[in-house]
Amino acid sequence: xxxxxxxxxxxxxxxxxxxxxxxxxxxxxxxxxxxxxxxxxxxxxxxxxxxxxxxxxxxxxxxxxxxxxxxxxxxxxxxxxxxxxxxxxxxxxxxxxxxxxxxxxxxxxxxxxxxxxxxxxxxxxxxxxxxxxxxxxxxxxxxxxxxxxxxxxxxxxxxxxxxxxxxxxxxxxxxxxxxxxxxxxxxxxxxxxxxxxxxxxxxxxxxxxxxxxxxxxxxxxxxxxxxxxxxxxxxxxxxxxxxxxxxxxxxxxxxxxxxxxxxxxxxxxxxxxxxxxxxxxxxxxxxxxxxxxxxxxxxxxxxxxxxxxx
Amino acid sequence: xxxxxxxxxxxxxxxxxxxxxxxxxxxxxxxxxxxxxxxxxxxxxxxxxxxxxxxxxxxxxxxxxxxxxxxxxxxxxxxxxxxxxxxxxxxxxxxxxxxxxxxxxxxxxxxxxxxxxxxxxxxxxxxxxxxxxxxxxxxxxxxxxxxxxxxxxxxxxxxxxxxxxxxxxxxxxxxxxxxxxxxxxxxxxxxxxxxxxxxxxxxxxxxxxxxxxxxxxxxxxxxxxxxxxxxxxxxxxxxxxxxxxxxxxxxxxxxxxxxxxxxxxxxxxxxxxxxxxxxxxxxxxxxxxxxxxxxxxxxxxxxxxxxxxxxxxxxxxxxx
Numbered sequence: 001x002x003x004x005x006x007x008x009x010x011x012x013x014x015x016x017x018x019x020x021x022x023x024x025x026x027x028x029x030x031x032x033x034x035x036x037x038x039x040x041x042x043x044x045x046x047x048x049x050x051x052x053x054x055x056x057x058x059x060x061x062x063x064x065x066x067x068x069x070x071x072x073x074x075x076x077x078x079x080x081x082x083x084x085x086x087x088x089x090x091x092x093x094x095x096x097x098x099x100x101x102x103x104x105x106x107x108x109x110x111x112x113x114x115x116x117x118x119x120x121x122x123x124x125x126x127x128x129x130x131x132x133x134x135x136x137x138x139x140x141x142x143x144x145x146x147x148x149x150x151x152x153x154x155x156x157x158x159x160x161x162x163x164x165x166x167x168x169x170x171x172x173x174x175x176x177x178x179x180x181x182x183x184x185x186x187x188x189x190x191x192x193x194x195x196x197x198x199x200x201x202x203x204x205x206x207x208x209x210x211x212x213x214x215x216x217x218x219x220x221x222x223x224x225x226x227x228x229x230x231x232x233x234x235x236x237x238x239x240x241x242x243x244x245x246x247x248x249x250x251x252x253x254x255x256x257x258x259x260x261x262x263x264x265x266x267x268x269x270x271x272x273x274x275x276x277x278x279x280x281x282x283x284x285x286x287x288x289x290x291x292x293x294x295x296x297x298x299x300x301x302x303x304x305x306x307x308x309x310x
Numbered sequence: 311x312x313x314x315x316x317x318x319x320x321x322x323x324x325x326x327x328x329x330x331x332x333x334x335x336x337x338x339x340x341x342x343x344x345x346x347x348x349x350x351x352x353x354x355x356x357x358x359x360x361x362x363x364x365x366x367x368x369x370x371x372x373x374x375x376x377x378x379x380x381x382x383x384x385x386x387x388x389x390x391x392x393x394x395x396x397x398x399x400x401x402x403x404x405x406x407x408x409x410x411x412x413x414x415x416x417x418x419x420x421x422x423x424x425x426x427x428x429x430x431x432x433x434x435x436x437x438x439x440x441x442x443x444x445x446x447x448x449x450x451x452x453x454x455x456x457x458x459x460x461x462x463x464x465x466x467x468x469x470x471x472x473x474x475x476x477x478x479x480x481x482x483x484x485x486x487x488x489x490x491x492x493x494x495x496x497x498x499x500x501x502x503x504x505x506x507x508x509x510x511x512x513x514x515x516x517x518x519x520x521x522x523x524x525x526x527x528x529x530x531x532x533x534x535x536x537x538x539x540x541x542x543x544x545x546x547x548x549x550x551x552x553x554x555x556x557x558x559x560x561x562x563x564x565x566x567x568x569x570x571x572x573x574x575x576x577x578x579x580x581x582x583x584x585x586x587x588x589x590x591x592x593x594x595x596x597x598x599x600x601x602x603x604x605x606x607x608x609x610x611x612x613x614x615x616x617x618x619x620x621x622x623x624x625x626x627x628x629x630x
Binding site for chain 1 (some may be wrong): 336445540599
């Protein structure tokens with residue numbers, strides 16, 4: 001990706017490049033959109049550092065009257081549920097990524113092997129599911145009632161384990177990275193198939209595996225739909241779902257505040273404050289925001305490979 | 311000779327079979343998953359043709375299905391009898407058609423603009439910033455939107471108040487939502503497709519531009535006759551993929567960003583949110599399955615038709 005821009009300038013001359021005024025306009029247009037892409041996150045960070053009094057006074061604002069760290073104190077005081085959800089998110093992301101990467105390596109390696117007899121069958125078997133499926137309701141009924149994916153960690157991990165798209169990406173990586181002669185010579189040396197895969201193929205395909213791992217990690221970290229479908233216990237909910245439910249609870253309470261008794265108005269006073277909720281958002285986004293510039297390169301290579309047809 | 315060859319032959323065949331067997335065990339974990347979580351639910355399509363009831367004597371999914379009444383196409387009839395269904399179909403197709411066109415135009419435009427920049431560093435920073443929203447979940451995005459539109463404290467609401475305008479009731483008035491959803495969609499997804507196009511532009515041999523310049527081609531002509539033809543296969547691939555999903559909507563966008571508010575349904579209800587709400591809130595499994603089946607069949611037909619048209623016009627760009 002290093003060579004993406006400015007490719008056609010030679011030694012700093014502007015030969016063949018757009019004129020200077022045009023380039024300034026390009027920078028304004030693209031720069032403005034790029035700025036808008038990051039702006040809401042900056043705004044959220046500012047709100048999370050605004051004091052509650054300031055928010056009452058001027059609403060959410062880029063220039064709060066008063067700054068405060070209180071939201072973060074409250075977030076970390078909150079204790080159990082937050083730590084629990086944080087643990088769930090990390091656990092589900094790590095375990096899910098480990099299993100899904102393993103399954104993906106095995107399956108795509110088989111698709112990569114030209115000399116494998118049932119290669120075509122397994123290719124079709126996974127590709128067809130990209131074109132047609134049973135739909136949400138039947139899948140939900142089967143997962144919940146037949147497979148026991150109901151209110152447990154498995155329900156948060158299993159449904160995302162396999163992605164036919166990733167199989168195709170990984171197989172393309174194998175094709176680009178592994179010369180077939182390597183497998184032949186390993187086989188002549190008497191190496192078993194599993195040993196060849198894990199001791200010879202995997203080490204030279206690490207960039208591709210990193211791409212798949214990061215895509216999966218991201219999918220698990222950002223997951224909330226599975227909790228919406230299968231999870232009831234608070235002990236099991238991940239951060240994303242916790243964030244989503246906090247918002248719904250607040251809205252519910254505020255909308256019904258007219259109709260409720262004194263004990264509930266007490267509950268309203270103890271509701272998570274605005275800055276608190278925005279602090280939660282920041283806590284969820286910060287790991288992505290900091291890791292993302294470093295792993296962007298891998299993700300881009302994965303996405304560009306996946307989009308190119310087989 | 312023949313005698314000494316045959317044991318070798320058997321050995322070779324046995325090794326071959328062992329190899330096939332071992333490689334098959336590698337495919338098994340993935341294959342079993344696909345079988346259980348993708349192929350098994352396809353049999354659940356029968357639910358679309360049933361009035362699904364719990365079989366109280368021995369409730370289990372299979373017993374329930376076996377003992378539920380077969381109602382033929384009743385569920386589909388009900389689905390089309392309501393005005394709600396037309397709204398959701400209109401929304402799904404309308405948003406998708408609009409976004410396919412806008413998505414291609416904006417992403418290609420941004421990709422070309424970035425590729426023409428001479429300051430490498432700035433171009434890279436723009437790319438990184440534009441790609442950032444792709445990594446966020448819709449839950450997080452819904453909070454971003456809320457920060458601007460909240461009825462009491464939102465930035466835009468407050469600006470309206472300060473200018474003595476009537477603040478828009480963003481979360482109860484469906485009219486502005488087509489614009490909000492379109493903006494949210496482009497905001498989150500442009501960076502991704504932009505990067506796909508940029509990667510293609512980077513791969514274009516620079517001698518083609520030199521030749522065009524020597525022939526006196528202006529910048530516009532270079533874009534028109536060199537860059538765009540090279541982008542065509544990628545545009546077509548992404549186009550087929552989105553046409554194949556024209557009956558599918560991004561559930562998170564339509565469920566999280568409007569925060570599931572009922573008054574907004576005329577602008578925010580799509581097939582995916584309907585399938586979910588029929589299943590989870592109304593508990594109407596027959597209707598939900600019927601809508602889902604319709605979605606899958608239409609999607610399947612669309613992708614097949616789109617692909618075969620492309621294959622006829624431009625065989626190299628077709629998907630399969």
